[in-house]
Structure formats: C-alpha cells, structure tokens
Amino acid sequence: MENNAVNSYLFTSEVVSPGHPDKCADIIADSIVDALLMQDSKSRIASEVFVAGKHVIIGGEVTTKANVSVEDYKNIAINALKKIGYNGNEYFTKEECLHPEDVQVQVLLNRQSPDINQGVDQEGGETGAGDQGIMFGYADCETPDFMPSAITYARMLADKVYEYALSHPNELGVDIKTQVTMDYITKENFDNANPQKIHTIVVSAPCVASMDIVTVRNLIKGLIDTTGLPKELYNPNECIIHINPTGKYVSHSSLHDSGLTGRKLIVDSFGGYAPIGGGAQSSKDYTKVDRSGLYAARYIAKNIVAAGLAKKAVVQISYAIGVAKPVSITVNTNHTAIDGISDEKLSQFVMDNFPLTPNWITKKFDLDAPSSDTFLYADVAAHGQVGRSSYPWEKLDSVDIFKKLL
Known part of the structure; x- marks a missing residue:
C-alpha cells in the first residue's frame, strides 16, 4: 500500500509581549538599572521584582551614588507600567485590567555585600566577574539577523499585535502571547538551519468585553497576514492558526496572573534552539x-x-x-x-x-x-x-x- 504521509520535523518557540506580567517585572527592574546607571555608571544592582494583583515588590541589593529615594523607585515602577500600556485604559474595567492609580509599590532594597564587591572592583581598575x-x-x-526562525517570527507577530493594541486600546489589551512552529521536513534540514515552512501560529490577545470572538479572530488574522512573514515560508491557506483558542479573553494583566523577573529566559534568548546558562539578565548591572x-x-x-x-x-x-x-x-x-x-x-x-x-x-x-x-x-x-x-x-x-x- 502506498504511503502518502508527508514528513514533518517541527520546532516551536514562544514570545510574550511587554504587557505580560513576567515582562512587566523585567521591564520595571531594568528601568531601575537604567535610572541608576545614568546617574552613577559604577552602580551595582541586583534587584528582583514581583508583580501580583495591584502590588509591585522591589527587592534585592543596590550600591550606588545615585540620588534615588523610595518614592523615586515607586515612580519608576508606575511609569514603566504606564509606558507598557497599563495607563488607565478606559475600555477595560479595574477588575479586568491593572490601572496605574491602583498600583501599590513596596521597596525592599539592601546594599550589595562588601565580600562580593571586593572581588568585583579590583585595584588597578580591573573588574572581576560579579558571580560564577x-x-x-x-x-x-536561518534569518538575516542570524537568529533562529521560530522565535524571530514569533517576535514579529508579538510586535505587530502589541503595537496594534497600543494604538487601538478600544479593541485589544497589551498582555499578549505568540507562538510559531517551524517545519523543517527532515532532521537534516533542522541540523543545517534550513526551515521549510511555518507550520502553526498561535496568538492570544485580550479584547474588550464588547467584542465577540469572531471579530477578534478576524482582526488578529488580518494582523498575522500583514506582519511581513516570509512568503516562501508562510502560506496563509495552509498554515494552522490558533487565535485565542480557549475563546474570548478579556481579564488580563497582573490582576489575573502574577509576574516575576527572570521567568522568561527562553523568550529572552534563542527560543529553545540553544542551551541557556540559567541566569537572568534583567535587574542586573x-x-x-x-x-x-x-x-x-x-x-x-x-x-x-x-x-x-x-x-x-x-x-x-x-x-x-x-x-x-x-x-x-x-x-x-x-x-x-x-x-x-x-x-x-x-x-x-x-x-x-x-x-x-x-x-x-x-x-x-x-x-x-x-x-x-x-x-x-x-x-x-x-x-x-x-x-x-x-x-x-x-x-x-x-x-x-x-x-x-x-
């Protein structure tokens, strides 16, 4: 009997938008890094941020000559959330989405251990590694930026939907996830960085309560088709596409899913195509x-x-x-x-x-x-x-x- 099965060799990467609670934590932490280094380039920072409900907790170690008060840290956190898109969107209620005026920030920062510092800032100007x-x-x-294809296209989709959400707050929220599955057809193609087609796309994005799921899916499908995915890899008539697969998604943000620094390391790096060391980048000098x-x-x-x-x-x-x-x-x-x-x-x-x-x-x-x-x-x-x-x-x-x- 003739075998008509088509070979597949699949690999998937996911991406989250800046509005995802884990990314909110990373962005707040690195907004602190920016603020301190711009005042004192020798600042030593290793803070963590936890976002849960209406609360933001900033903890860790900081040694700096920068003039930053507890109130300043609180303002950095709230302004970061506003820039992300949690800026008091009137189209989402305070039960559906985080609003900046409700945010409560707790600051629990200590000085970096002098035992660590003595090995980092050395006599003669050399800097030792801040950790093993x-x-x-x-x-x-696989791509012009020498990045793997699945995470590259997942990022392109996340950027497209996120930018649309920022400019159309009456339709979409900013807590977005995307996922792309590449089909290499054979393991040999995968080993030689030769993707053959985009096999599956998944997009989840919150919408305002007044929109029905069919409208949302049609809207996002249009955004997918205009993202600029390579035509030789993306066939909209053959690609499997899941848009908000569980149905309408309204309630979002840290009110409904907590966030923590350093919890999106694969998203931050190479989408699973390569090993990672396990240490996070955000929050550190x-x-x-x-x-x-x-x-x-x-x-x-x-x-x-x-x-x-x-x-x-x-x-x-x-x-x-x-x-x-x-x-x-x-x-x-x-x-x-x-x-x-x-x-x-x-x-x-x-x-x-x-x-x-x-x-x-x-x-x-x-x-x-x-x-x-x-x-x-x-x-x-x-x-x-x-x-x-x-x-x-x-x-x-x-x-x-x-x-x-x-």
Missing part, C-alpha cells in the same frame, strides 16, 4: 556576567556565522566570581563548520583574540552608559536580550577577524 556561572550565545543562518556574558557569547557566535565559518554556532563562556578572565570558552558548530574549520580551532581562536573580561565587554558595548540615544536596558527587557540589530552586542564588526581563519 555559565553563559551561552547562539547564532544560525553589567558586572554581572549573567548579563554581559550572554551579550559577549551572542556577539562571538553571530560573527562566526556571519563570517561564513559555520551555519550554526553555540558559544559557552564560564566565569569564576572575582576573576576577570573567563574560566573556559567553547565553540560548538554542531557539525556545520566549513572544511578546514574545527570547533577546537574556533575555540582557541576566540580565546586568543577576544579578552572577554567584564571590562572588555563593558567597553566594547558601552554597557555602563545606557541612554535613549544608544540603548536602554528597559527596552532590551521588553523586546528580547538578543537578536535586535540595534543592540551594540549585535554588531558584525569582527567578521573580518574571523575570516582570517579561512
């Missing part, structure tokens, strides 16, 4: 290698792939607390490197040519100087820690260095 740990960077050739190490590892991986040395690259960097130089650097191209380029050779080349100390990373990407003219950590928290070409750590200015290996 491992960080992973990743890049592949640049001496914390959970943040700076990720940026450096992504930078190295992206430049390797952009140089044409491999179709994929995973870069692991590890650090010891108080020690500036990495403990180890490892490059894994998943057997996609071109002839003559081995993972051992790449790993040694990175060690020989890139210092990757906290000071080097900070200076390379100006991590101690966030600004509206360069980048803000709060915007990075909102849109993903990697994969946006405007971020300093996304530059391709080491491609020529890597091409020396050819």
Whole structure:
C-alpha cells in the first residue's frame, strides 16, 4: 500500500509581549538599572521584582551614588507600567485590567555585600566577574539577523499585535502571547538551519468585553497576514492558526496572573534552539556576567556565522566570581563548520583574540552608559536580550577577524 504521509520535523518557540506580567517585572527592574546607571555608571544592582494583583515588590541589593529615594523607585515602577500600556485604559474595567492609580509599590532594597564587591572592583581598575556561572550565545543562518526562525517570527507577530493594541486600546489589551512552529521536513534540514515552512501560529490577545470572538479572530488574522512573514515560508491557506483558542479573553494583566523577573529566559534568548546558562539578565548591572556574558557569547557566535565559518554556532563562556578572565570558552558548530574549520580551532581562536573580561565587554558595548540615544536596558527587557540589530552586542564588526581563519 502506498504511503502518502508527508514528513514533518517541527520546532516551536514562544514570545510574550511587554504587557505580560513576567515582562512587566523585567521591564520595571531594568528601568531601575537604567535610572541608576545614568546617574552613577559604577552602580551595582541586583534587584528582583514581583508583580501580583495591584502590588509591585522591589527587592534585592543596590550600591550606588545615585540620588534615588523610595518614592523615586515607586515612580519608576508606575511609569514603566504606564509606558507598557497599563495607563488607565478606559475600555477595560479595574477588575479586568491593572490601572496605574491602583498600583501599590513596596521597596525592599539592601546594599550589595562588601565580600562580593571586593572581588568585583579590583585595584588597578580591573573588574572581576560579579558571580560564577555559565553563559551561552547562539547564532544560525536561518534569518538575516542570524537568529533562529521560530522565535524571530514569533517576535514579529508579538510586535505587530502589541503595537496594534497600543494604538487601538478600544479593541485589544497589551498582555499578549505568540507562538510559531517551524517545519523543517527532515532532521537534516533542522541540523543545517534550513526551515521549510511555518507550520502553526498561535496568538492570544485580550479584547474588550464588547467584542465577540469572531471579530477578534478576524482582526488578529488580518494582523498575522500583514506582519511581513516570509512568503516562501508562510502560506496563509495552509498554515494552522490558533487565535485565542480557549475563546474570548478579556481579564488580563497582573490582576489575573502574577509576574516575576527572570521567568522568561527562553523568550529572552534563542527560543529553545540553544542551551541557556540559567541566569537572568534583567535587574542586573553589567558586572554581572549573567548579563554581559550572554551579550559577549551572542556577539562571538553571530560573527562566526556571519563570517561564513559555520551555519550554526553555540558559544559557552564560564566565569569564576572575582576573576576577570573567563574560566573556559567553547565553540560548538554542531557539525556545520566549513572544511578546514574545527570547533577546537574556533575555540582557541576566540580565546586568543577576544579578552572577554567584564571590562572588555563593558567597553566594547558601552554597557555602563545606557541612554535613549544608544540603548536602554528597559527596552532590551521588553523586546528580547538578543537578536535586535540595534543592540551594540549585535554588531558584525569582527567578521573580518574571523575570516582570517579561512
């Protein structure tokens, strides 16, 4: 009997909008990082934010010369929520959605331990790693920004629906989730970063109570079709699409789902295509290698792939607390490197040519100087820690260095 089954090899990534409660926590935390570093570039910050109901709790450690009062911290949190879109939308009741005038902020911040600080700020100007740990960077050739396809298209959809919600508060709320499943057809295509089509799309977005589910689904379907997904991958007549699959979704925000910093690490990084170190980026200053190490590892991986040395690259960097130089650097191209380029050779080349100390990373990407003219950590928290070409750590200015290996 003839077998007419069509082969599939599927991989899925999800994304949440800035209005998701976990992202609200990240954005508030990084709004604090921005505010402190813009006043005192040597601020040391490791705070956490918990958003539940109408309450925001800010805790952790801060050492800074910046003049920031408890009232200032409260205003930073409330203003961040307003910018996200929780700005008193009259089309959602106070039972359906968080309103800024109801927010209660509690500030529980202490000074960073001097035992940690003595290893970080060293005599002679060197900066030791703010903690031990491992960080992973990743890049592949699936998209122009050298990011995996599923998370790239899920981000595009999230951005599209979120921007529509901001400009049409009479229709949609800002607590949005998207998900994209890519079909590679075969494992070989997956291994070689060669996606074949968008198989499934999932979008969940809150709507005002007066809208019916058919109207909502038609609206969001129109947004999906105009997002700019690659025509060679997205066929609207064949793609499986789930829009608010449980039905109409009105009640949203932290009133109905609590949020916490560091709970969207896969969303923030590579959508599950690569390992993660486990440490969050948001809420931490640049001496914390959970943040700076990720940026450096992504930078190295992206430049390797952009140089044409491999179709994929995973870069692991590890650090010891108080020690500036990495403990180890490892490059894994998943057997996609071109002839003559081995993972051992790449790993040694990175060690020989890139210092990757906290000071080097900070200076390379100006991590101690966030600004509206360069980048803000709060915007990075909102849109993903990697994969946006405007971020300093996304530059391709080491491609020529890597091409020396050819």
